[in-house]
Amino acid sequence: MSLASQPVGRRERNKQQKLDRIVAAASELLAEHGIEDVTTQQIADKADIGTGTLFLYAKTKGELLLLVQNAHYAEALQQGRADAATIPGVLDAVLAIVRPIVECNRVQVDNGRTYLREMVFGDPEEPRHSEALSIVAQTEEAIAAVLGRHELAGAGDAATTARIVTAIMFLSMAATVNAALSIDEIVRDIRTQVGVLLSR
Amino acid sequence: MSLASQPVGRRERNKQQKLDRIVAAASELLAEHGIEDVTTQQIADKADIGTGTLFLYAKTKGELLLLVQNAHYAEALQQGRADAATIPGVLDAVLAIVRPIVECNRVQVDNGRTYLREMVFGDPEEPRHSEALSIVAQTEEAIAAVLGRHELAGAGDAATTARIVTAIMFLSMAATVNAALSIDEIVRDIRTQVGVLLSR
DNA sequence: AATAGATTCTGACTGCACTCAGTTATGAGT
DNA sequence: ACTCATAACTGAGTGCAGTCAGAATCTATT
Numbered sequence: 046m047s048l049a050s051q052p053v054g055r056r057e058r059n060k061q062q063k064l065d066r067i068v069a070a071a072s073e074l075l076a077e078h079g080i081e082d083v084t085t086q087q088i089a090d091k092a093d094i095g096t097g098t099l100f101l102y103a104k105t106k107g108e109l110l111l112l113v114q115n116a117h118y119a120e121a122l123q124q125g126r127a128d129a130a131t132i133p134g135v136l137d138a139v140l141a142i143v144r145p146i147v148e149c150n151r152v153q154v155d156n157g158r159t160y161l162r163e164m165v166f167g168d169p170e171e172p173r174h175s176e177a178l179s180i181v182a183q184t185e186e187a188i189a190a191v192l193g194r195h196e197l198a199g200a201g202d203a204a205t206t207a208r209i210v211t212a213i214m215f216l217s218m219a220a221t222v223n224a225a226l227s228i229d230e231i232v233r234d235i236r237t238q239v240g241v242l243l244s245r
Numbered sequence: 246m247s248l249a250s251q252p253v254g255r256r257e258r259n260k261q262q263k264l265d266r267i268v269a270a271a272s273e274l275l276a277e278h279g280i281e282d283v284t285t286q287q288i289a290d291k292a293d294i295g296t297g298t299l300f301l302y303a304k305t306k307g308e309l310l311l312l313v314q315n316a317h318y319a320e321a322l323q324q325g326r327a328d329a330a331t332i333p334g335v336l337d338a339v340l341a342i343v344r345p346i347v348e349c350n351r352v353q354v355d356n357g358r359t360y361l362r363e364m365v366f367g368d369p370e371e372p373r374h375s376e377a378l379s380i381v382a383q384t385e386e387a388i389a390a391v392l393g394r395h396e397l398a399g400a401g402d403a404a405t406t407a408r409i410v411t412a413i414m415f416l417s418m419a420a421t422v423n424a425a426l427s428i429d430e431i432v433r434d435i436r437t438q439v440g441v442l443l444s445r
Numbered sequence: 446a447a448t449a450g451a452t453t454c455t456g457a458c459t460g461c462a463c464t465c466a467g468t469t470a471t472g473a474g475t
Numbered sequence: 476a477c478t479c480a481t482a483a484c485t486g487a488g489t490g491c492a493g494t495c496a497g498a499a500t501c502t503a504t505t
């Protein structure tokens with residue numbers, strides 16, 4: 046039952062512990078105050094590490110947000126995939142994938158929007174970032190799968206259509222103009238657009 | 246021939262002159278070095294005004310970029326509208342509008358991407374910002390007009406379709422992943438997506 | 446158990462966007 | 476001409492993300 050290699054030295058364990066403390070501290074503070082109102086200093090203090098150390102684990106403040114949110118996003122995708130499977134209509138099925146993501150994104154509006162910003166404009170070389178992009182890719186695959194299931198007659202590439210859906214979703218969630226909208230309003234906004242996209 | 250009101254006091258003139266100097270200084274420095282490598286201090290110095298004064302004319306560094314780029318963007322739209330009028334195919338006509346915008350946006354990649362970022366995530370209350378959003382709205386109208394001209398049989402809302410086109414355009418230009426792509430590659434990427442969107 | 450080499454940690458420091466209390470210019474009223 | 480109120484300007488100051496030279500800690504080797 047034991048894993049292949051026990052030789053996990055003190056070094057590795059310390060590193061893991063620190064990372065855990067950072068995630069815990071960041072999670073708590075970000076949820077409580079929102080990214081705008083939390084300083085990296087506060088997070089470092091709460092995680093009980095030096096200022097500089099924090100930046101060994103997350104290259105920028107934005108990466109810190111990815112570190113915390115990626116898991117939630119992945120979970121939302123999981124949920125949506127399951128929901129979509131039980132729904133007959135294409136549009137409704139696609140929106141079943143969309144909704145949990147919007148909900149997840151809107152738990153704290155500032156954090157959600159900043160997360161999206163980081164995704165598009167951040168450095169894809171950073172591991173947390175590429176992880177985020179991979180979840181987007183999975184989202185597109187899930188949507189493409191739903192589209193494929195419904196066999197849109199000679200529809201263009203399902204993958205491309207899925208990509209367009211994520212683009213729509215992205216901008217609806219990210220735009221400052223939509224910052225004050227409720228989850229339902231955002232979903233409705235997305236629905237209108239995806240409805241047109243899929244109408245044929 | 247004279248305008249209605251001459252009473253343009255020294256105050257107004259001074260203000261206008263300063264704004265002009267700011268635009269000139271910012272234009273030059275941003276074009277030369279890119280927004281990442283220019284400090285607001287440099288711009289203030291070059292415009293020969295105090296540090297604080299700069300922020301009376303542009304609330305943030307990002308606003309400064311909008312201030313400079315909006316005119317170029319508007320010009321690109323103008324160009325595209327003209328081009329589109331002479332083109333028969335829908336897809337090609339829409340892309341005729343897209344191309345000059347992409348070209349304009351890519352004169353300096355960093356500046357272009359930051360401009361887009363500012364548009365989506367900036368404060369829409371600021372005048373330069375709402376001006377930018379208005380140009381986007383005009384872009385969507387132009388695209389909708391092209392779509393209308395071609396009478397897509399029972400196509401969903403032309404305005405909504407236009408909005409989707411701008412979303413596609415936006416993300417293709419903004420994504421860090423696409424930062425290294427050439428203008429032609431970006432346009433091709435957009436074409437693929439818009440092609441699927443309009444296929445029916 | 447001693448030494449050396451590598452890795453990880455740290456907080457004082459830097460650079461920069463943005464602020465604000467104090468100053469100066471403008472114009473209206475007398 | 477001389478107030479006075481208001482608008483516009485200014486640069487020293489503030490806060491914060493991110494850096495880096497040196498300290499501390501770990502592991503391998505003998």
